[in-house]
Amino acid sequence: MDELVALLDDNNRVVGSAPRSVMRRDNLRHSATGVVVRNSAGDIYVHRRTPTKDVYPSRYDFAAGGVVAAGEEPFHAVVRELEEELGIAGVELTRLPEGDYADENTRYHAYLYTCMWDGPVRHQPEEVAWGAWMSPAELVAKFDEWEFMPDTVGLLGSYVRNLTIGEGWDSHAWAEGPWLHRAPRRPEIWPRLLAEVTLLPWLAPQLPLPVPAPELTVDGVRHLMLPGEPLTGGDVEAGRALGAFLKALHSVDPTEAVVYGALDAATATAAKTAELEEFRQQIVPLLPAEVQDQAGQLLDRVAQVRTSLIHCDFGPEHILTVDGRITGIIDWTDAVIGDPALDLCWPLNGAPEAVRTGVLEVYRPTPDLVERSKDWARLSPWYGVHRGLRLDLADEVRNGLREIRDRL
Structure with a gap:
């Protein structure tokens, strides 16, 4: 009509x-x-x-x-x-x-x-x-x-x-005076926020860069805001600071870290195994036949190592800087006993060359660790395809499959 x-x-x-x-x-x-x-x-x-x-x-x-x-x-x-x-x-x-x-x-x-x-x-x-x-x-x-x-x-x-100001995948965030408050966006995030209250105060003295020191509130946690903006660019000195930070983080006692709230290796492995199995069942069959074996081998490799306390989401958006100087590392909700190569994924495969040089100089990763960091980089587009399949986003699936093939 x-x-x-x-x-x-x-x-x-x-x-x-x-x-x-x-x-x-x-x-x-x-x-x-x-x-x-x-x-x-x-x-x-x-x-x-x-x-x-x-x-x-x-x-x-x-x-x-x-x-x-x-x-x-x-x-x-x-x-x-x-x-x-x-x-x-x-x-x-x-x-x-x-x-x-x-x-x-x-x-x-x-x-x-x-x-x-x-x-x-x-x-x-x-x-x-x-x-x-x-x-x-x-x-x-x-x-x-x-x-x-x-x-x-x-x-x-x-x-x-x-x-989007203060919106994250896991939690809402808002400022109140000098405090940054966070509340879980989904019920399953509550235990991870609570774990930060015990983990980070124990961890902070062992690290060469500041991290938040959360305390419990009625609806979540809060901590004094660290100064700075997310890292853009970066030089060799920034890389050296990140290398020293990751080396110290990966050297803490993993057993003691679990006692203070880090997600233990068995629980993390179960969750990762389920996720990788979905990748294997849903994504590998969509790839060209000539790369399917390589895809399966990649999934096998990233599932193997659980040795150190890791940040688990270590990228420039969680690295704060003021005038090029790193002032803190934030967002520890995913801290887990896992593969240190995951924390090295961005510094060695996505960061500016000067930052990469500084990280390598101080951290001195083994060749095996460097190669595993590349595996984590190869896995990155799989998450977009997995999400695209779940939400029926055909363009995202198609573009992600092309990127998976190219990285393999």
Whole structure:
């Protein structure tokens, strides 16, 4: 049906109506709605429009909404569109600032909201082709990779980007005076946050660079903020400092580390074995036949070594610096008895050459350790493919498989 749409003047007053087809044809100014749907973990529901939509077909979107019909109150349109598009009803809607958008395809005044929903999502088949929950950080990363609705990004992109401040895969974070607070995003993260309260105070005196000293709060942990910004670039001196830090970390007593809260080797091995088995069953068959044996051998090799306390997520985003000087190492949620080569993966295979040189000079890894760090680098794209298969992201799977093949 060619529904009647309310038309607006430049002061957002209703001045008449027109059939939807005419509104689109002449790009007449109208009003529309948008709702960002989040769950209690902080994720945002992202969907892809069907190819039959009359504007921006097959684009990705992170707001449910549509045009306001003639004679319809904007809030009623918000409620209607949310239920029609995603099957969500009976939720409390929180108003966001209104906005205006205009391009060669559409011109409208937007009534914007957000809501929280942990129930099932039911797509309207005529409008939604695919959907999945994504963290704000994951969504923002996709802004440059996927074709999104330009109006949604223009109107709500800054709102989503602001949500990424303090958002991690494992925990929410927020500042309060000199303190940084963290609360788990998922129940299974609680034990790991609690472990930091005992592990890091024991570990800190044994390390040449500062680490947080968390203490327990009602909803998580907090620690005094370390100064600095994530590492960008880096010179030989930075590499030497990282080499000394990793050498000290990997030399602590692993048995004592477990007593103070590090994830023990048996538990970590069980979790890693299950993950690698999923890689073996789901990803290896998708690779070209000529590299499948190499892929299986890679999975075998990375499963073998559990000898040292490791950071387990050692990359530039967790290395703080001020004026090129390293001021601290953060985010210890994944600390585990594992393969020290995993901590060396980025310093030896992804860092600037000057940083790599400094790390090698001080750490002096064995040839076997260097080769295993390359194995961990080869494994990196497998995680993206695994996620793409889980969320039915065909482009991510295809590009990841190509990268796996090239690295093998």
